[in-house]
Amino acid sequence: MRDxxxxxxxxxxxxxxxxxxxxxxxxxxxxxxxxVIATAMELGYRPNPLARxxxxxxxxxxxxxxxxxxxxxxxxxxxxxxxxxxxxGYNVVLGHAHARVDEAITLWGVxxxxxxxxxxxxxxxxxxxxxxxxxASAQVPVVALWQGTQASDIGSVSVDNRAGIRxxxxxxxxxxxxxxxxxxxxxLGDIKEREEAFVNYYAELREPLRDGYTQRGVNDPxxxxxxxxxxxxxxxxxxxxxxxxxxxATGLLxxxxxxxxxxxxxxxxxxxxxxxxxxxxxxxxxxxxxxMREIVEQAVTMALDDPDGASGxxxxxxxxxxxxxxxxxxxxxxxxxxx
Amino acid sequence: MRDxxxxxxxxxxxxxxxxxxxxxxxxxxxxxxxxVIATAMELGYRPNPLARxxxxxxxxxxxxxxxxxxxxxxxxxxxxxxxxxxxxGYNVVLGHAHARVDEAITLWGVxxxxxxxxxxxxxxxxxxxxxxxxxASAQVPVVALWQGTQASDIGSVSVDNRAGIRxxxxxxxxxxxxxxxxxxxxxLGDIKEREEAFVNYYAELREPLRDGYTQRGVNDPxxxxxxxxxxxxxxxxxxxxxxxxxxxATGLLxxxxxxxxxxxxxxxxxxxxxxxxxxxxxxxxxxxxxxMREIVEQAVTMALDDPDGASGxxxxxxxxxxxxxxxxxxxxxxxxxxx
DNA sequence: CTGAAAGCGCTAACAC
DNA sequence: GTGTTAGCGCTTTCAG
Numbered sequence: 063m064r065d066x067x068x069x070x071x072x073x074x075x076x077x078x079x080x081x082x083x084x085x086x087x088x089x090x091x092x093x094x095x096x097x098v099i100a101t102a103m104e105l106g107y108r109p110n111p112l113a114r115x116x117x118x119x120x121x122x123x124x125x126x127x128x129x130x131x132x133x134x135x136x137x138x139x140x141x142x143x144x145x146x147x148x149x150x151g152y153n154v155v156l157g158h159a160h161a162r163v164d165e166a167i168t169l170w171g172v173x174x175x176x177x178x179x180x181x182x183x184x185x186x187x188x189x190x191x192x193x194x195x196x197x198a199s200a201q202v203p204v205v206a207l208w209q210g211t212q213a214s215d216i217g218s219v220s221v222d223n224r225a226g227i228r229x230x231x232x233x234x235x236x237x238x239x240x241x242x243x244x245x246x247x248x249x250l251g252d253i254k255e256r257e258e259a260f261v262n263y264y265a266e267l268r269e270p271l272r273d274g275y276t277q278r279g280v281n282d283p284x285x286x287x288x289x290x291x292x293x294x295x296x297x298x299x300x301x302x303x304x305x306x307x308x309x310x311a312t313g314l315l316x317x318x319x320x321x322x323x324x325x326x327x328x329x330x331x332x333x334x335x336x337x338x339x340x341x342x343x344x345x346x347x348x349x350x351x352x353x354m355r356e357i358v359e360q361a362v363t364m365a366l367d368d369p370d371g372a373s374g375x376x377x378x379x380x381x382x383x384x385x386x387x388x389x390x391x392x393x394x395x396x397x398x399x400x401x
Numbered sequence: 402m403r404d405x406x407x408x409x410x411x412x413x414x415x416x417x418x419x420x421x422x423x424x425x426x427x428x429x430x431x432x433x434x435x436x437v438i439a440t441a442m443e444l445g446y447r448p449n450p451l452a453r454x455x456x457x458x459x460x461x462x463x464x465x466x467x468x469x470x471x472x473x474x475x476x477x478x479x480x481x482x483x484x485x486x487x488x489x490g491y492n493v494v495l496g497h498a499h500a501r502v503d504e505a506i507t508l509w510g511v512x513x514x515x516x517x518x519x520x521x522x523x524x525x526x527x528x529x530x531x532x533x534x535x536x537a538s539a540q541v542p543v544v545a546l547w548q549g550t551q552a553s554d555i556g557s558v559s560v561d562n563r564a565g566i567r568x569x570x571x572x573x574x575x576x577x578x579x580x581x582x583x584x585x586x587x588x589l590g591d592i593k594e595r596e597e598a599f600v601n602y603y604a605e606l607r608e609p610l611r612d613g614y615t616q617r618g619v620n621d622p623x624x625x626x627x628x629x630x631x632x633x634x635x636x637x638x639x640x641x642x643x644x645x646x647x648x649x650a651t652g653l654l655x656x657x658x659x660x661x662x663x664x665x666x667x668x669x670x671x672x673x674x675x676x677x678x679x680x681x682x683x684x685x686x687x688x689x690x691x692x693m694r695e696i697v698e699q700a701v702t703m704a705l706d707d708p709d710g711a712s713g714x715x716x717x718x719x720x721x722x723x724x725x726x727x728x729x730x731x732x733x734x735x736x737x738x739x740x
Numbered sequence: 741c742t743g744a745a746a747g748c749g750c751t752a753a754c755a756c
Numbered sequence: 757g758t759g760t761t762a763g764c765g766c767t768t769t770c771a772g
Contacts, residue, residue: 063765073743078767089741108514112455113765116748121451126495131483132677137476144470144497153511156465156495158483172492175447283681316681338471342622342655344683402749412759417751430757452749455764 063109069101070094077102081109115177124366125173125181125202127157127166133281133309134337135352136184139207142358143182150366152179170197178202180365186210186251203369205361210251219361219377223252223334226350227259227304229383230332233348234302238392239330240269243300245289245310247281253306256334260304272298281306286313287320294321301329301392308333308340308349315343315388326390336384345387353379402448408440409433416441420448454516463705464512464520464541466496466505472620472648473676474691478523478546481697489705491518509536517541519704525549525590542708544700549590558700558716562591562673565689566598566643568722569671572687573641577731578669579608582639584628584649586620592645595673599643611637620645625652626659633660640668640731647672647679647688654682654727665729675723684726692718 063081067074072094080090080098115121124147128136144154155178157169166183173181183197183206197204198215206218234242242264246257257276264271274296279285286305290313293299305311311333315325323329325345333340333349340347360377402420406413411433419429419437454460463486467475483493494517496508505522512520522536522545536543537554545557573581583599586592596615603610613635618624625644629652632638644650650672654664662668664684672679672688679686699716 074766075744075768076742079742082767091741094742108510110455110765111515112451112460113748114767115451116449116455116750116765117767118748119767123494131480132477134473134476134678137473138471140476140495141470141497144495148497153515154495154497155462156479156483156493158480158487158493171447176450176492283678312678312681316683316685319683320685339473339622339651339678342651344655344658346655346659413749414751414760415758417749418758421751428757433757449749452764453751455749455766456751457764458751 063107066098066101066105066107069105070097072098081107120179121177122152123155123176123178124152124362125155125157125176125178126184127159127169127173127181128184129159129166130185130281131156131158134339135307135309135335138337138354139184139358142354143184143362146358146362147366150362152366167196170200174201180205180369182207182361182365183216184208186253198373203365203373205365207357207361208252210255214376215374217361217364217373217375219357219364219379221252221352221357221381222378223255223381224259224262226334226381226383227256228263229381230304230334230348230350231260231263233383233385234304234330234332234389235267237302237330237389239302240267240392241272241275241298241300242302242304243275243277243293244304244306245277245279245286245293245314246306247279247285247310253281256306272296275300279310281309283309283313283316286310287317290314290317290321302331302389303329304332306334308335308337308347311347311349311388312339312343315345315347319344325388327393330389330392332389340384341386343388348386348389349384350381351384352381402446405437405440405444405446408444409436411437420446459518460516461491462494462515462517463491463701464494464496464515464517465523466498466508466512466520467523468498468505469524469620470495470497473678474646474648474674475523477676477693478697481693482521482523482701485697485701486705489701491705506535509539513540519544519708521546521700521704522555523547525592537712542704542712544704546696546700547591549594553715554713556700556703556712556714558696558703558718559591560691560696560720561717562594562720563598563601565673565720565722566595567602568720569643569673569687569689570599570602572722572724573643573669573671573728574606576641576669576728578641579606579731580611580614580637580639581641581643582614582616582632583643583645584616584618584625584632584653585645586618586624586649592620595645611635614639618649620648622648622652622655625649626656629653629656629660641670641728642668643671645673647674647676647686650686650688650727651678651682654684654686658683664727666732669728669731671728679723680725682727687725687728688723689720690723691720 067077080095147154159166180203194214204216209218244260247253277289311331314331318325333347336349336351340349406416419434486493498505519542533553543555548557585596616628650670653670657664672686675688675690679688
């Protein structure tokens with residue numbers, strides 16, 4: 063930048079003002095402006111974000127803390143965030159918390175130290191209220207995504223898990239199912255809400271919620287395999303299983319096939335999230351479509367465009383049911399398993 | 402940092418020296434050192450990476466350019482990179498090229514401007530030789546992963562695609578298959594190498610490579626669906642399909658099921674990469690296991706630990722065959738399709 | 741309308 | 757052993 067100041071016989075300050083198009087606070091001669099811009103191009107000038115950040119200005123960096131990058135759902139979310147960010151000229155700094163909350167805290171410190179303009183938090187951290195409290199007092203706006211709809215001090219954007227589960231259960235009961243089981247993960251964030259919604263819905267039905275009908279594991283296809291075995295061992299095995307995520311539902315589909323069950327004839331299976339793979343499982347998965355674009359767009363808007371209105375603001379968006387081939391009417395035999 | 406200098410009645414330089422443990426070039430009194438460290442803790446001091454970077458020192462930032470974040474294979478790679486980076490105290494800046502090469506160039510500029518200490522390039526960019534040339538002249542070390550084994554000026558780490566395809570085909574021919582088709586993507590990087598390896602292997606067999614036995618599309622399950630239809634419409638449909646990636650193989654599995662084919666009885670299917678989902682498809686996918694950890698570790702070592710030896714250095718690691726349930730002996734009927 | 745100068749937080753010559 | 761000083765590249769008062 064000094065070079066371009068010298069080349070144009072102007073002072074650095076003028077050049078700086080022009081290149082940052084100060085909002086009309088200080089008028090500048092059109093002629094000089096053009097001259098500066100021209101030489102800037104010529105010299106291939108690119109501002110140094112470090113120096114800019116050091117001086118207190120924006121770093122154009124969006125921090126992203128995510129617990130499990132390998133979860134295909136979050137992978138899609140990361141993509142959506144990078145797209146939303148880059149459309150605003152921002153870069154994304156990715157912090158991976160490896161599902162360990164203390165790491166998330168460390169990362170938060172790192173990102174704040176790096177002077178990110180805002181921080182997005184992907185995934186459930188409600189098991190660690192302290193983190194959320196710390197975040198609420200952060201210097202930069204923090205927005206949490208998919209944290210569940212619990213009240214908190216920081217901004218958050220979520221999906222209406224209750225509505226999603228209701229849609230699934232309406233669909234399943236409409237097909238005649240009465241013995242419906244639920245497969246969740248650790249009782250955190252969204253998954254917790256989905257489980258609660260399931261239990262509530264059941265309470266409204268005549269049918270009692272049988273013992274062993276709510277299974278839990280980690281959010282991994284492997285744990286769905288063992289959960290299905292437990293379900294099938296029940297005196298009255300379910301005719302349908304509602305999985306809290308597509309990842310779990312995929313494990314269910316796999317395990318069902320390995321055990322000789324036909325889906326959906328012997329067992330209906332549903333997921334939640336509508337990850338890209340959900341349309342290509344065997345059979346294609348009936349699931350709840352996450353309004354990914356909208357959620358991320360909301361969050362990025364809150365974090366970057368309206369940082370003041372962000373804190374404490376909780377948005378809840380609506381999901382929609384996608385019916386594919388993994389659900390069907392309850393079979394005539396009325397019993398799953400032992401095919 | 403000035404605060405801690407004042408609190409200890411020392412000068413900033415001393416504090417800086419102590420906190421950066423200058424390698425014995427300048428001796429320091431043990432007493433002062435401890436005093437400084439103590440007050441640093443007390444004041445919750447954290448160095449400002451911006452200022453440090455501005456001064457020319459390392460920014461502890463690793464740039465990562467990836468073409469398709471949603472590809473589960475790359476998602477796994479990103480995780481591996483963030484882990485390798487964080488074990489060295491580095492953060493990862495993620496640039497998403499959205500499969501557009503010109504964006505990759507832009508990103509490269511951005512990352513270089515941000516003074517990343519090194520840049521990693523994930524995925525095939527061999528369609529844009531200019532990018533690779535530019536990168537070769539970059540200020541920071543650049544290492545490309547999964548670029549194929551072609552010679553290039555920048556450091557690269559790849560997998561031996563030829564060996565992987567050979568392993569798959571040895572397995573399939575061992576099961577009696579002779580009519581084996583290949584499903585690839587755009588002829589880039591690894592996928593290109595895999596297709597060539599397939600064609601070469603076939604040349605060594607007695608069987609001729611029939612018309613239409615090498616299909617191409619984009620790397621997406623959807624395109625595998627239409628490719629399978631084309632394959633089944635052939636006068637002599639294959640008894641096995643070798644997919645260039647697990648993503649394609651998943652689409653094949655889905656389409657096969659939708660068309661009423663039984664896998665592996667009517668059709669054997671193989672993949673490549675061993676993404677996490679591969680073990681949980683229906684049926685579980687026989688595939689080639691990518692030595693992900695090793696590849697990423699190599700690349701990060703080249704980029705961060707040995708930046709001088711990086712350029713032009715090409716490493717090729719060995720994959721291994723994972724036999725699961727999607728491959729089986731060629732069926733008695735000897736013909737796939739029309740089940 | 742434009743220039744001069746101070747300083748963001750830190751490091752690295754050089755002195756003492 | 758420790759202090760002084762200058763400067764990384766940029767923004768931003770405050771004077772012209």
